[in-house]
Amino acid sequence: MRSSNRPYMASVDQLRAYAVLLVIFFHGTQIFGTWIAHDRPFQFGEDWLYSTNPAATVIFEGHTGVTLFMVLSGFIFAVGTIGKDVSYPRFMANRLLRIYPLFMVIVLIALAANPGAFGFLPFLQTVLGLGNLPGALVLGDISSGALWAVAVEMQFYLLFPLLNKLLTRFGLPTFLRLFAAIAVIRALVWFVTTVPNPDSILYYNLVGRIDQFLIGMIAAWLYLRYADHFRGWWKIGASAGIVVAALWAFNQVHGFFNHGWWRLVWVDVEGGMWALVVLTYVATVRATNVVARTVTKIGELSFSLYLLHLVIAGVLVNNRWWIEIPGIGAMASALVTVAALFLPVSIAVAMVTYHGIESPFLRLRVKYLIEPKVPIELQQLDRDLERATRSS
Incomplete structure (x- = not known):
């Protein structure tokens, strides 16, 4: 829930924007x-892009934007609820209002266009938040590029109130032991x-992604206690530098297709470096200029952008609408196409879907934090004070 007494929310929306921009590029x-x-x-394996240029590898490994989204999810929920009780029904109702309207519109329209893809059990599995597992609906670019991540998020939502209670009641040591136990069992x-499959075990599945949500919650715990320690523009630069260096190294060893045991560690390395970016950025950035406001708006559109950008790419490709500039190479032309055509069109479409579908339902959300019960004696004292104030 967004409110005026949470100034870090603009910074969080900016981080959402960076995450979705990474995925789009x-x-x-x-x-x-x-x-x-x-x-x-x-072609998924054959055409993967590699470079010795660190800036290029950030784009070529831009799938890491999904990790940033998941770290942010853990951070956002925990930073507002640590130390407080959460109403599970209200929390889940808010999550459904956030996710399902646009999600269901896209699924139903995709099924109308591809009726042969429908099956009752696959449909039920997809809408119940298990769309990342075998047997779910297969809807082309929609399911392969976006719905799996929505399913992983929804699975985390089911666990979050319990995880928050553990962190609130027993503190960080117990939470870290839980984190370690999951890592050991997974290993x-x-x-x-x-023949372990990193994609199945670590990438598309909650059993791998859960670490990144937990790391986000740990980052929230640190932020609430030590925000001043993470404040500073040079700290943002240093944390961003770590991300660039790590993604460069990942790209050099063809990490996405590497089945080495170190992929077990990469899940946490990737989540940890993005958590450091989140901590330093949220603790430091309070910009309100035009650029900051524009980036914040893109962050607000991030869910629509994420779900629809591959469909938009398909429309552009089917009509052969791209920008090819002679003499600069295919990758440079592709970057120009993304920046000058693909991204602007995606933002324009996302503005329509956000304001037409997402925003009305977002306004229906309710408070999900349980207010502590006030003893009857204090309630009576409050009423007496209120009457005395009115009479005076």
């Missing part, structure tokens, strides 16, 4: 770059599996 360079270079669709399963 990541998919855009893949899709448009392949069409410009080879005049065919992107055991990894090493007992003949």
